Amino acid sequence: MENTVRNKQVILRDYVKGYPKESDLMIITASDRVELKVKPGSMVVLVKNLYFSCDPYMGILMKEPNPSTFTLLDAFVPGKPISGFGVSEVIDSDDPAFAKGDFVWGMVDWEKYSTINPIGSFKIDININVPLSYYTGMLGMTGLTAYAGFFEICSPKKGETLVGQFAKLMGCYVVGSAGCKQKVDLLVNKFGFDGAFNYKEEPDLDASLRRCLPQGIDIYFENVGGKILDSVLMNMKSYGRIAVCGMISQYHLETKEGIQNLPLVIYKKIRMQGFVALDFIDKFPNFLEFVLPYIKERKLIYVEDIVEGIENGPAALVGLVHGQNVGKQVLKIARE
Ligand SMILES: NC(=O)c1ccc[n+]([C@@H]2O[C@H](COP(=O)([O-])OP(=O)(O)OC[C@H]3O[C@@H](n4cnc5c(N)ncnc54)[C@H](OP(=O)(O)O)[C@@H]3O)[C@@H](O)[C@H]2O)c1
Numbered sequence: 001m002e003n004t005v006r007n008k009q010v011i012l013r014d015y016v017k018g019y020p021k022e023s024d025l026m027i028i029t030a031s032d033r034v035e036l037k038v039k040p041g042s043m044v045v046l047v048k049n050l051y052f053s054c055d056p057y058m059g060i061l062m063k064e065p066n067p068s069t070f071t072l073l074d075a076f077v078p079g080k081p082i083s084g085f086g087v088s089e090v091i092d093s094d095d096p097a098f099a100k101g102d103f104v105w106g107m108v109d110w111e112k113y114s115t116i117n118p119i120g121s122f123k124i125d126i127n128i129n130v131p132l133s134y135y136t137g138m139l140g141m142t143g144l145t146a147y148a149g150f151f152e153i154c155s156p157k158k159g160e161t162l163v164g165q166f167a168k169l170m171g172c173y174v175v176g177s178a179g180c181k182q183k184v185d186l187l188v189n190k191f192g193f194d195g196a197f198n199y200k201e202e203p204d205l206d207a208s209l210r211r212c213l214p215q216g217i218d219i220y221f222e223n224v225g226g227k228i229l230d231s232v233l234m235n236m237k238s239y240g241r242i243a244v245c246g247m248i249s250q251y252h253l254e255t256k257e258g259i260q261n262l263p264l265v266i267y268k269k270i271r272m273q274g275f276v277a278l279d280f281i282d283k284f285p286n287f288l289e290f291v292l293p294y295i296k297e298r299k300l301i302y303v304e305d306i307v308e309g310i311e312n313g314p315a316a317l318v319g320l321v322h323g324q325n326v327g328k329q330v331l332k333i334a335r336e
Pocket of ligand 1: 054055056057141142145177178179180183223224244245246247248249250275276277278320321322323324325327328329
């Protein structure tokens with residue numbers, strides 16, 4: 001086996017204005033070769049990256065930082081690799097907590113090999129017999145987001161109305177919104193939602209919500225923002241809860257849409273709270289304990305959209321922004 005390898009990376013060309021395009025990213029072969037051994041005393045871990053998670057927040061990090069694009073993570077740096085959550089195999093380690101052959105998930109640069117400081121990387125228990133790619137999504141940050149947002153922020157009670165498979169498991173009446181027929185069919189026929197509609201084809205979102213949820217909405221899990229949030233506010237019940245997880249419709253607009261119906265938060269005494277999954281990282285063991293039995297019993301259905309090859313990373317990431325993914329968008333970099 002060779003002692004060094006060439007590294008391919010996905011680089012941000014320059015800060016992005018508006019919607020990200022594939023041409024905002026480029027694939028390069030780094031000039032420095034990667035040593036397949038770490039230096040004694042460095043406490044670092046060398047990993048081969050296997051899967052990357054494509055996430056909507058990554059599009060925001062491609063923009064020049066300014067007060068209106070405030071994020072909790074540092075913006076990507078033009079000329080440097082972008083980064084995100086990934087699943088990796090340990091090649092060599094100077095940290096006694098990690099050994100060659102271990103699998104980890106955590107933040108990594110989008111490149112084939114990374115040298116990481118493993119604080120903030122989680123060792124994967126391979127005795128939990130699920131595909132490693134799940135740790136980019138259902139068993140990683142995406143799953144923790146749904147868990148924390150639903151159980152910690154939404155305060156669900158049996159018989160209530162909101163969106164998501166966790167809600168369904170808890171006995172709620174669940175309605176989803178998605179941008180094409182294939183996704184609407186998935187929500188109802190595969191995930192067991194009680195109803196779903198295609199927001200791109202509904203001429204009046206307020207009427208769509210009234211049709212699907214005539215009693216009103218107890219809980220709304222906000223991923224989208226803009227017009228749908230305005231229509232949801234019209235249909236919330238008194239004392240309803242809104243967990244603000246994301247606002248993907250607004251991330252790349254030069255001028256954000258205003259929300260007309262915010263005063264209803266007062267009159268309906270709605271509790272609306274933003275949250276960030278990373279703040280709930282201490283709940284990760286509770287989350288696994290909750291979610292694994294449901295996965296084993298096939299009571300939670302997970303759909304992945306796996307694109308292969310680091311060269312296809314820019315297309316996968318940009319496709320997500322335009323709703324082209326059906327299921328969790330994952331980029332496969334190398335064979336396990
Ligand atoms: N707070 C946190 O800690 C946290 C953590 C993770 C994710 N999030 C947020 O959660 C949301 C969902 O993230 P995810 O990772 O699960 O992504 P995802 O649902 O796998 O992919 C994003 C989806 O958003 C939809 N979309 C894209 N542009 C849209 C637009 N302009 N209007 C409405 N929908 C649009 C598309 O589906 P359609 O075909 O249906 O349009 C697309 O497939 C995002 O807002 C994200 O920022 C928050």
